[in-house]
Amino acid sequence: MRISLAVLGCKISQYDAAHLEERLRQAGAEITPPSPESQAFLLCGCAVTERAAREAGQVARRLQRLNPNAPLYYYGCIGAYFANQPEHLAGGCSTAGSCSTAGSCSSLIAPGRVSYQACCFPPGSEVALLEALGLSSPAPVSSGSSWRRTRGLVKVQDGCSHFCAYCIVPYLRGPAKSRPILEVEGEVADLLSRGFREVALSGVHLSSWGHDLGGSTLIDLLQCLDRLPGLDRLRLSSLEPMDLSPQTVASFRTIEHLCPHLHLPLQSGSDSILQRMGRGYDRAHYLRLVEAARAAWPEVALTTDILIGFPGESEQDFQATLETIEAVSFARLHLFRYSPRPGTPAASMTGSIDEREKRRRLERLRSLAEALPGRFRRRFLGRSFPVLVERIRENQAGGFTPNYIHLTFPAWPGLEVGQPVEVKVSEEEP
Numbered sequence: 001m002r003i004s005l006a007v008l009g010c011k012i013s014q015y016d017a018a019h020l021e022e023r024l025r026q027a028g029a030e031i032t033p034p035s036p037e038s039q040a041f042l043l044c045g046c047a048v049t050e051r052a053a054r055e056a057g058q059v060a061r062r063l064q065r066l067n068p069n070a071p072l073y074y075y076g077c078i079g080a081y082f083a084n085q086p087e088h089l090a091g092g093c094s095t096a097g098s099c100s101t102a103g104s105c106s107s108l109i110a111p112g113r114v115s116y117q118a119c120c121f122p123p124g125s126e127v128a129l130l131e132a133l134g135l136s137s138p139a140p141v142s143s144g145s146s147w148r149r150t151r152g153l154v155k156v157q158d159g160c161s162h163f164c165a166y167c168i169v170p171y172l173r174g175p176a177k178s179r180p181i182l183e184v185e186g187e188v189a190d191l192l193s194r195g196f197r198e199v200a201l202s203g204v205h206l207s208s209w210g211h212d213l214g215g216s217t218l219i220d221l222l223q224c225l226d227r228l229p230g231l232d233r234l235r236l237s238s239l240e241p242m243d244l245s246p247q248t249v250a251s252f253r254t255i256e257h258l259c260p261h262l263h264l265p266l267q268s269g270s271d272s273i274l275q276r277m278g279r280g281y282d283r284a285h286y287l288r289l290v291e292a293a294r295a296a297w298p299e300v301a302l303t304t305d306i307l308i309g310f311p312g313e314s315e316q317d318f319q320a321t322l323e324t325i326e327a328v329s330f331a332r333l334h335l336f337r338y339s340p341r342p343g344t345p346a347a348s349m350t351g352s353i354d355e356r357e358k359r360r361r362l363e364r365l366r367s368l369a370e371a372l373p374g375r376f377r378r379r380f381l382g383r384s385f386p387v388l389v390e391r392i393r394e395n396q397a398g399g400f401t402p403n404y405i406h407l408t409f410p411a412w413p414g415l416e417v418g419q420p421v422e423v424k425v426s427e428e429e430p
């Protein structure tokens with residue numbers, strides 16, 4: 001069976017898609033680029049913002065135009081989202097309301113039911129999806145996915161139990177669930193045995209890892225992985241501040257291979273907005289985490305997410321966000337414009353912000369966001385850092401420092417991808 005997979009969205013979606021692809025191959029499917037010959041399309045994607053869900057719908061329509069007779073399966077967050085939003089589905093799954101469980105989906109694509117060609121499978125329903133495709137389900141694979149050629153990606157946790165007022169993720173992915181330490185250790189060891197020297201750990205709510213495992217902490221997990229032979233670098237994806245203490249951040253320094261790069265989503269610098277968002281921390285707590293990180297690693301890269309235009313965000317609240325960004329001096333910002341997500345508490349809050357005003361605030365932050373990476377880089381001009389070569393093209397090599405500065409430099413004969421080298425930070429990327 002020729003199956004074509006389209007992947008959109010965050011590292012979790014990429015990881016889920018890589019696992020699904022491996023299981024499909026093991027079950028005998030041929031994975032091919034999307035074409036009129038595709039016998040089924042799988043779309044693994046994100047629904048965290050309205051824009052992400054819209055993009056998934058557009059991709060779905062493009063896939064279906066290639067071969068209107070091939071069924072389309074949505075998997076992951078987008079599968080859970082469309083199951084409850086059938087009116088947005090591409091492919092005419094007119095009874096998609098009954099798609100909310102993966103089991104009922106399989107009946108929709110039974111032979112002779114060709115009018116129902118799009119089905120929704122929530123995260124974690126790989127087995128049901130394989131069955132719907134008529135493939136027998138092999139045992140789950142536990143090898144991490146390759147995210148870049150030198151960097152492996154391992155999902156150590158899924159779901160979230162926090163329910164921030166604006167966020168749809170807990171409804172789509174369910175409660176926080178940590179993978180046991182031995183399982184993660186095995187997957188990381190497997191990546192190292194395949195030649196990866198750097199491993200990034202990701203999760204929907206990574207800082208809550210271990211809360212459901214009876215007393216294990218993220219530091220326990222990191223200490224265990226830190227001892228694995230062959231590991232050069234460990235990276236952490238986004239860490240939500242509400243489950244992080246300054247003591248935990250201070251302990252990161254004791255993990256020899258952990259990279260000094262922390263992504264701590266701030267969302268807003270205003271205490272009243274943080275409270276309305278239900279984030280579970282205030283600005284002072286956030287700044288204590290920043291202080292602990294800088295004390296642990298003076299060269300740390302701190303990056304963040306900012307949500308603009310949350311209901312009730314006044315000019316004063318916005319100013320508080322600007323001031324906090326300046327005070328922290330982030331290395332990079334990711335900016336998001338608030339859009340109501342169906343079923344979340346924020347969707348029915350009063351005080352919605354005019355779209356023009358959201359755009360104005362976004363523009364103001366955008367110029368700051370563009371300046372920050374350069375400012376961060378200039379702090380290290382002339383200093384040498386270890387770089388893992390990720391790419392060699394036309395006599396130029398490139399890779400990242402531990403604190404995530406991208407450096408490009410002339411390649412020399414014999415230089416290989418994956419090789420660690422010392423490189424000096426220059427003024428700008430050539």
Ligand code: SF4
Nearest residue numbers: 160162163164167169
């Ligand atoms: S912590 Fe908040 S923003 Fe992060 S996934 Fe959970 S609910 Fe969403």
